Amino acid sequence: MVVPVSAAARPRIPAPGPAALAPPTTATLDQAYTANRANAAEASRMAAAHGDRTRAAADRAMAAPSRHFLTFDGRGQGLAVEVLGDLAHADRVAVLVPGSDTTLETYGRFRAGAAALQDRLNSFDHRHGAHGSHGTHGSTSRPHTAVIAWLGYETPGTVSTTVLTTGRAEDAAPPLTRFIRELRGVVGEKAHVSLLCHSYGTVVCGRAARGLDVDDIALIGSPGTGADSVSALRTSARIWAARGADDWIVNVPHVHADLFGTTVGFGADPVSPAFGAHVFAAGAGGHSDYFKPGSVSLDNLARIVLGDTSEVSRA
Incomplete structure (x- = not known):
């Protein structure tokens, strides 16, 4: 059995169990936010008592009154799982799914x-008004937007064997499916929900796509999804893909093989014509630059979230 170095070298940090909450509704959102801030504050105290200042500081920041988990x-x-907006x-609504090495310490x-x-959605709101299914281009009504940072799974380490396999993604797919179902219970069926998946997070989204x-599902900086084509994802969502010109992920071989009962690699390149995604421009950025303010990729992701698909610049 292979144990990631980071997990083997570091003792587990004590923390309380998560707050016992029912699936959220519009009426209970504030209750959930309050309970999770209190949980983060207690986790910070326990981490500090354990001598882990880095985790204590991260937890303390999440307990701030302005945060909504x-x-x-x-x-x-x-x-x-944090709400902005x-x-x-x-x-x-945009739901962001992160890639490797995303933990509470690196959550910032x-x-x-x-x-x-x-911020970009808000600036588009002011300039353009609502778009897509709830409005028309140039209308004076404004869409109401929210972005959700979904760290709902244990991400693999970038330097580990787990990042080469689908194991963590397979574990993450059921909680992501459950979360989207609960999200629909809050925002309703008419809301436009976009899933923006980065790096190993695209493997998670590929595993969960069918349910x-x-x-919309946007695959950015993807090593592959585990599927050979959009049709193999078996989803009615519109599939988008992009890769920055300076993204090192281009050097990852797009193959997959079964070794000793484990699938290694993630198959077809989502930006290849054969995959069949709507490929959009991501500019000259690197692997961590897709949400960089002022970038081509951020503008296009905002347009996808707003339903402004005709305005998305293509690669």
Whole structure:
């Protein structure tokens, strides 16, 4: 059995179990946010008592009054699902699924991407008004947007054997499917929901795609999804894909093989014509630049979330 170095070298950090909450509704969102902030505050105290200042600081930041978590679990690498924007009234929702090495300690960089997207959505709102199924281009009504940072699974380490296999993605697919189902219970069936998946997160989305009630799935910086084509994903969602010109993921071989009962590699390149996705421009950025403010990729992701598909610039 292979144990990732990071997990073997570091003792598990004590933390309370997650708050016992029913699936959220518009009426209970504030209750969930309050309970999870309290849980994060207690996790911070326990981490500090354990001598882990880095985790204590990360947990303390999540306990701030301005933070809105649907889920928080400070145990192990940690899980967190955070809302940016007004989810109770949102008719455009983006759910971000991160890739490897995303933990509570590194969560800040993941959240920064979500915040950049929410800022861009707001600036598009002011300039263009609503689009897609709830409005027409140039209308004066504005869509209500929310971005959700979904760290709902234990991500693999970039330097580990787990990042080469679908194991973590297979474990993550059921909770992602369950989350999207619960999200629909909050925002309703008419809301436009987009799933934006980065790096190993695209493998997660590929594994979950068949059961997801979402309108769009964007695969960015993908090593592959485990599927050979859009049709193999077996989803009614519109599939998008992009890769920045300076993204090192281009060097990952797009193959998959079964070794000793484990599938290694993720198959076809989502930006290849044979895969069949709508390929959009991502500019000159690298693997961590898709949500960089001012980037081509961020603009296009915002347009996808808003339903402005005719405005998405193609690669």
